[in-house]
Amino acid sequence: MKLINKKLMPSYNRLPISFEKGRGVWVFDKNNNKYLDALSGIAVNTLGHNHPVLIKAITKQASKLIHVSNYYHIQEQVILADKLVKLSKLSSVFFCNSGCEANEAAIKLARLHGHKLNLDTPNIIVMEGGFHGRTMGTLSASGGRSYQAGFEPLMSGFIRVPFDDIAAINNIANKKNKVSAIFVEPIQGEGGINIPKNIKQYLKKLREICDENKWLLIFDEVQSGIGRTGKWFAHQHSAVKPDIMTLAKGLGSGVPIGACISNKVTTELMKPGKHGSTFGGNPLACSAGITTLNIIEKNNLIKNTVKQGLFITNILNQRFKDNKNIISIRSLGLMIGIELNFPCSDIVNIALEKKLLINVTSEKVVRLLPPLIINEKESKVLCDRLINSIETFLKSYE
């Protein structure tokens, strides 16, 4: 098989490798070389690769019923919605296939809410450095110009403020702008693993401003949700409850599924015919979602995430504490970013040579998002290979 195929649209810069199979935190190329996957398909493979219980569940479901239309009741959706509602303490779920679609549903709900407030052109407050997807709506909501350039005209109706800056939002509230919602990642993923200085306070203040102004508070937990940060959802590091939360990535542990979860009042804005998705929440995807959540619970994976996150971060902090080229190491659970003081995308290739899969986001931030099943021995291998890769990279700059 040729790795470079001109019949694929060149929308990705791909690394010169492909994988044939996986097991746990490991993936194997065609020569059976074994790589530690510290990226999990970008926060997707919650249970690692080929988890036997997940394989059994989706195989069983596939042999019964893969897909039926949302014209009919789908039992697996009901079971998964029930679980998500319990975990989030919200009210109802709309299922789709990806993060950007979950966010499109949230944006549409925010628009409906704005019109209910009698705003003819309601705006949504979004963040610099935020990332919400690649559809026209979600790229317009995203913070980086690189996602938007060339796709003008963008969708209007977004007001952008710096992340973790309450004063900037108050300023907008005071100017009586027509706003219906704040849309924010509690921890920015693509933006560089940016954690608010005081997540409890930041989210609490956002909640207060939304309540005072009748705005919706929408959390994009597509990357930070499903146990990734050591809580079911990153916002649960605070006492704040959003009006809407979006999920995808880790929810199906590799099987595509997205979810937009809403509170009772916002749910009432949705009426038959207002939104839909052909594949959204089909029995196969939902069975993957149900099984992923069950295994996280049964195997105490959230506890493991906290433990392994601390283990990895401690080793990295120890090693790099006096290194002037490392600006900071930011982490919550297994969402880990190591920021260098200059662009460092070459580290990805160096790590690949050392049989470690990582990624660099926001040019200077090495990002780790290993599967939540990683154990201490594997975390140690991850750290050894990563330290080796970063040091090799830094040496090439001396």
Ligand SMILES: Cc1ncc(COP(=O)(O)O)c(C=O)c1O
């Ligand atoms: C926070 C966040 N929201 C939305 C998305 C878009 O998700 P998808 O690629 O599944 O559309 C991503 C993807 O990286 C993300 O990190």
